[in-house]
Amino acid sequence: xxxxxxxxxxxxxxxxxxxxxPVDIEPHGLTEFDKTVDAIRQILGAKKIMSTDELRRAIExxxxxxxxxxxxxxxxxxxxxxxxxxxxxxxxxxLRAALEEP
Amino acid sequence: MSNILETDxxxxxxxxxxxxxxxxxxxxxxxxxxxxSTDNATPGxxxxxxxxxxxxxxxxxxxxxxxTKAAEALDIPMRGMPPLGVMENTSDTHNLIVCTLCSxxxxxxxxxxxxxxxxxxYRARAVRDPRGLLAExxxxxxxxxxxxxxxxxxxxxxxxxxxxxxGTEGWSEAQLAAIVREGDMVGVTVPxx
Amino acid sequence: MILTPGTxxxxxxxxxxxxxxxxxxxxxxxxxxxxxxxxxxGDFPNPEDLAFARxxxxxxxxxxxxxxxxxxxxxxxxxxxxxxxxxxxxxxA
Numbered sequence: 001x002x003x004x005x006x007x008x009x010x011x012x013x014x015x016x017x018x019x020x021x022p023v024d025i026e027p028h029g030l031t032e033f034d035k036t037v038d039a040i041r042q043i044l045g046a047k048k049i050m051s052t053d054e055l056r057r058a059i060e061x062x063x064x065x066x067x068x069x070x071x072x073x074x075x076x077x078x079x080x081x082x083x084x085x086x087x088x089x090x091x092x093x094x095l096r097a098a099l100e101e102p
Numbered sequence: 103m104s105n106i107l108e109t110d111x112x113x114x115x116x117x118x119x120x121x122x123x124x125x126x127x128x129x130x131x132x133x134x135x136x137x138x139s140t141d142n143a144t145p146g147x148x149x150x151x152x153x154x155x156x157x158x159x160x161x162x163x164x165x166x167x168x169x170t171k172a173a174e175a176l177d178i179p180m181r182g183m184p185p186l187g188v189m190e191n192t193s194d195t196h197n198l199i200v201c202t203l204c205s206x207x208x209x210x211x212x213x214x215x216x217x218x219x220x221x222x223x224y225r226a227r228a229v230r231d232p233r234g235l236l237a238e239x240x241x242x243x244x245x246x247x248x249x250x251x252x253x254x255x256x257x258x259x260x261x262x263x264x265x266x267x268x269g270t271e272g273w274s275e276a277q278l279a280a281i282v283r284e285g286d287m288v289g290v291t292v293p294x295x
Numbered sequence: 296m297i298l299t300p301g302t303x304x305x306x307x308x309x310x311x312x313x314x315x316x317x318x319x320x321x322x323x324x325x326x327x328x329x330x331x332x333x334x335x336x337g338d339f340p341n342p343e344d345l346a347f348a349r350x351x352x353x354x355x356x357x358x359x360x361x362x363x364x365x366x367x368x369x370x371x372x373x374x375x376x377x378x379x380x381x382x383x384x385x386x387x388a
Binding site for chain 1: 106121122128222225253
Binding site: 258 | 356366
């Protein structure tokens with residue numbers, strides 16, 4: 001089933017690749033980075049700037065190797081940035097300039 | 103475009119924070135206030151609901167009928183939150199919640215989703231091998247008890263109303279709430295005393 | 296028309312992922328599989344449009360039960376799956 005159909009890589013239910021993957025059940029507290037990204041997402045949602053499904057779509061667009069490697073909130077900030085650029089909330093030039101600020 | 107998105111997340115975050123402040127969309131104070139309000143949502147909220155459902159049959163009925171109303175009845179903020187649905191564990195059915203597509207989680211009543219809930223192993227295994235998955239928590243569901251795996255794919259968020267453990271007769275709501283853990287309300291563990 | 300509890304359905308065996316950028320909330324492991332309507336959960340804007348900031352019409356959302364045995368070649372287990380599926384992904388069994 002896994003190989004024949006064009007499953008998207010985020011669509012993980014039941015796939016053979018992870019059937020033997022152990023689950024780390026220990027608690028991991030969120031970092032300040034994590035909480036800040038989460039808060040941005042909530043504010044953008046409340047202001048109708050970016051919907052949950054837009055966030056998800058741009059997460060799903062991250063190539064598989066990076067999707068599996070990046071932490072949860074690193075995927076989020078990437079999706080948020082992708083969406084805000086696409087919506088023209090800021091331009092790529094503005095983002096580059098902001099990245100170069102000390 | 104793709105190159106700039108591959109910038110390290112910490113750097114992206116600082117740049118985006120600066121731009122959101124400059125554009126008047128979110129100030130640092132707005133962000134701090136949002137974090138503070140999010141930190142108020144913890145598994146303790148869901149545990150209060152469970153404890154009340156164990157002691158008040160009318161509340162239990164409300165909770166199963168409309169989780170959002172049941173949460174609001176305990177002053178848990180639900181405005182702007184997705185509708186909350188509640189799946190009841192019984193002597194013949196045990197519920198396990200997963201989101202195979204991303205990480206949908208009843209945040210209003212349980213807080214941030216735990217690390218394991220978002221992991222590839224959990225998302226993949228829950229639907230296909232729930233009993234093997236539960237062994238990670240040393241949770242054993244009797245073979246004659248049906249496991250119902252709830253894949254949270256759309257607009258609802260789902261929590262489990264676990265069974266009240268034996269040995270808690272006569273306990274107060276506060277005492278009961280104290281034994282209900284995050285995992286009990288997702289279905290990876292069951293409450294015990 | 297709203298499907299009533301107990302109605303036998305089948306999830307469409309569609310794979311829009313193969314045709315271009317999409318956002319779909321119907322898991323791959325249910326496509327083409329038979330299930331049973333448990334409950335109409337309400338009507339919600341179609342996430343497939345919301346994801347692209349397109350006007351999103353409300354669509355009926357159902358809780359649909361599936362036999363784990365049927366989905367994953369089980370060996371007589373009574374375990375089941377319960378999944379939110381939008382009506383436009385369902386067809387008569």
